[in-house]
Amino acid sequence: MDLVEVLPRLHLLRFPIGQAYLWRDGEELTLVDAGHADGAPAIEDAIRSLGLDPHRLRRIVLTHCHRDHVGAAGELAGRYGAEILAHRLDAPVVRGDAPVPEPVLLDWEIPLYEHGLTVPVAPPTRVDRELEDGDDLGFGDGARVVHAPGHTDGSIAVHLPHHGVLFTGDAIAAVGQVMLGVFNTDRPRALASYRRLAALAPATVCFGHGDPMTEDAAKVLRASADRDAGLEVDHG
Incomplete structure (x- = not known):
């Protein structure tokens, strides 16, 4: 796993x-x-390498129910007493009470999706707080x-307006280009969400897949959302 500083208060665990x-x-x-199901030791090591204490982990916010995002949440929360938060509509999947929704794949997405299934399946994971749009998450100054x-x-x-930071989950990706995320269950709704996120005009964007963007982020998001298919950019 790679540990990358995005901002003084923010690190990427890749x-x-x-x-x-x-x-x-x-x-x-x-x-x-929270990465994949085998990722807890690497996350703990990363936290300690920053001179921080994993016992200070207060919450784990899940952007959605997929295995590469949920995997280590339960283990970390159980060990350190952190609260797990997920949206009300994905919480049953995270808990293992409902199946993972099947995406409607474009032809070019099929091999990528099959590769993604090599990630270990996430175990059923408790959700302590079910979220709704607009909820205050209790960190990051709002x-x-x-x-x-x-x-x-x-x-x-997850939007931190005071800091100009936006975590997109898999709604937007930045793998080669800034673009609509892949493996969507409802592409028209995904495109509408993309435009909504772009309208927030963040200064820093943290994607579920791909390098964070810290320069011209608002401009790039607006342009790529307007074009739907994305805008080829080089943001380091």
Whole structure:
């Protein structure tokens, strides 16, 4: 796993497939997504390498129910007493009470989807708080839930307006280009969510897949959302 500083209070934890983000408010820690089911030791090591204490992990915010985002949440929460948060519509899937929704795949997405299934299946994971659009998440000086359905019904983004930071989950991707995320259950709704997120005009964008964007983020998101298929960019 790679550990990358995005901002002084924000680090990317990048796995071979998928990634998570660590936000710090003083000594209090928040994870946005939790990587795959075998990822807890690597996440713990990353936290300690920053001189921080995993016991200060207060919450794990899940952007949606897929295995590469939920995987280590239960283990970490059980060990450190963190609260797990997910949108109301994806919470039953996270808990194992409902099946993972099947995406409507475009032809070019099929091999990518099959590769993604090599990630270990996430175990049933408790959800301590079910989220709705606009909820205050209790970190980041006013982090808010932005419901962004289309990838899954309960997909969310996390917006920190005070810091100009947006975590998109898989609603938007940045693998080679900034574009609509793949493997959507409802592509028209996903496109509408993409435009809603772009309208937030963040200064820093943290994607579920791909490098974070810290320069011209608002401009790139607006342009790529307007074009639907995405805009080829080089943002380092």
